[in-house]
Amino acid sequence: MASQGGEWTLLLFCFSFVWETVPWKINRNATEPTPVVIWHGMGDSCCNPLSMGFIKKLVEQEIPGIYVLSLEIGNTIAEDMENSFFMNVNDQVNLVCNILSKDKKLVNGYNAMGFSQGGQFLRAVAQRCPSPAMVNLITFGGQHQGVYGLPHCPGVSSHICNWIRKMLNLGAYSSPIQEHLVQAEYWHDPLNEDLYRNKSIFLADINQERGVNESYKNNLMKLKKFVMVKFSNDTMVDPVASEWFGFYKAGQAKDTYDLQESVLYQEDRLGLKAMDKARKLEFLTTNGDHLQFSKEWFINNIVPYLK
Numbered sequence: 001m002a003s004q005g006g007e008w009t010l011l012l013f014c015f016s017f018v019w020e021t022v023p024w025k026i027n028r029n030a031t032e033p034t035p036v037v038i039w040h041g042m043g044d045s046c047c048n049p050l051s052m053g054f055i056k057k058l059v060e061q062e063i064p065g066i067y068v069l070s071l072e073i074g075n076t077i078a079e080d081m082e083n084s085f086f087m088n089v090n091d092q093v094n095l096v097c098n099i100l101s102k103d104k105k106l107v108n109g110y111n112a113m114g115f116s117q118g119g120q121f122l123r124a125v126a127q128r129c130p131s132p133a134m135v136n137l138i139t140f141g142g143q144h145q146g147v148y149g150l151p152h153c154p155g156v157s158s159h160i161c162n163w164i165r166k167m168l169n170l171g172a173y174s175s176p177i178q179e180h181l182v183q184a185e186y187w188h189d190p191l192n193e194d195l196y197r198n199k200s201i202f203l204a205d206i207n208q209e210r211g212v213n214e215s216y217k218n219n220l221m222k223l224k225k226f227v228m229v230k231f232s233n234d235t236m237v238d239p240v241a242s243e244w245f246g247f248y249k250a251g252q253a254k255d256t257y258d259l260q261e262s263v264l265y266q267e268d269r270l271g272l273k274a275m276d277k278a279r280k281l282e283f284l285t286t287n288g289d290h291l292q293f294s295k296e297w298f299i300n301n302i303v304p305y306l307k
């Protein structure tokens with residue numbers, strides 16, 4: 001009997017030895033949920049229990065065992081919030097690319113969820129930093145064609161916004177303001193398209209306004225799905241069409257065009273037309289103001305993209 005037990009042990013040992021060394025062991029990881037990376041919006045932070053903290057928890061509840069990384073831009077919550085107004089977006093994107101490339105849990109790819117300006121920032125990550133691979137990109141009220149107005153600001157930051165509005169009026173496209181003011185870097189003035197095209201250091205670059213960077217296009221097209229959520233009653237984003245890549249027609253600030261009517265799409269400068277034809281673009285609408293949605297709506301409409 002004793003030797004039988006010994007055989008069993010040996011057998012188990014051999015089995016686990018084989019299990020640990022064979023190449024198909026990799027299959028075990030394939031059943032692990034794809035991690036999620038979150039980038040918060042203006043005046044928010046990685047970890048506010050009422051915003052990103054809530055979303056992180058909700059995703060963890062819905063998809064047990066998932067790794068969720070809510071990006072913190074800076075070393076403290078206060079810095080993280082401050083940077084959402086004052087840290088050059090190109091530097092922020094570099095920083096995030098660096099964080100993602102060093103995170104071992106992301107080597108097999110990740111899904112990305114960007115809230116408000118975090119949406120266009122994560123799109124820049126997809127376009128500039130193909131490794132690790134972004135699988136699905138979901139933007140909530142993102143401003144893919146920028147904004148022409150800052151009607152109001154979230155939470156406690158209204159005094160900061162008043163100051164920012166002043167700066168934007170002073171000269172959104174002057175280089176000191178471009179270098180240091182996040183909202184100027186996606187400021188899109190339809191009355192001065194030329195100036196925007198020439199001077200915007202962030203949005204005009206990622207939207208291929210000055211030239212076509214083929215790697216931006218190829219990288220974006222690697223996404224499996226690009227989901228854009230628009231809030232039909234959004235009072236913070238001007239114009240709301242920007243959440244689906246539309247914008248004011250040049251020379252006025254009233255009528256808007258859709259993505260499909262834009263030069264960006266028609267010349268397919270960013271791969272969006274090809275992605276649309278391949279059914280990789282998803283346009284979702286929800287009622288409600290900026291970033292206002294119910295837990296049920298999120299579970300029914302967003303969680304499936306994360307599974």
Ligand SMILES: *[C@@H]1O[C@H](CO)[C@@H](O)[C@H](O)[C@H]1NC(C)=O
Pocket residue numbers: 127128213214215216
């Ligand atoms: C295109 O984008 C890549 C990735 O950000 C960058 O390294 C490269 O310099 C860009 N090319 C041009 C011509 O701007």
Ligand SMILES: *[C@@H]1O[C@H](CO)[C@@H](O)[C@H](O)[C@H]1NC(C)=O
Pocket residue numbers: 194195198
């Ligand atoms: C934008 O750049 C182009 C090409 O360099 C130039 O011809 C044009 O005058 C510039 N426009 C503005 C408003 O800066």
Ligand SMILES: *[C@@H]1O[C@H](CO)[C@@H](O)[C@H](O)[C@H]1NC(C)=O
Pocket residue numbers: 232233287288
């Ligand atoms: C927007 O909000 C107002 C006020 O709450 C409401 O009456 C209206 O139906 C909403 N519109 C949409 C499109 O959700």
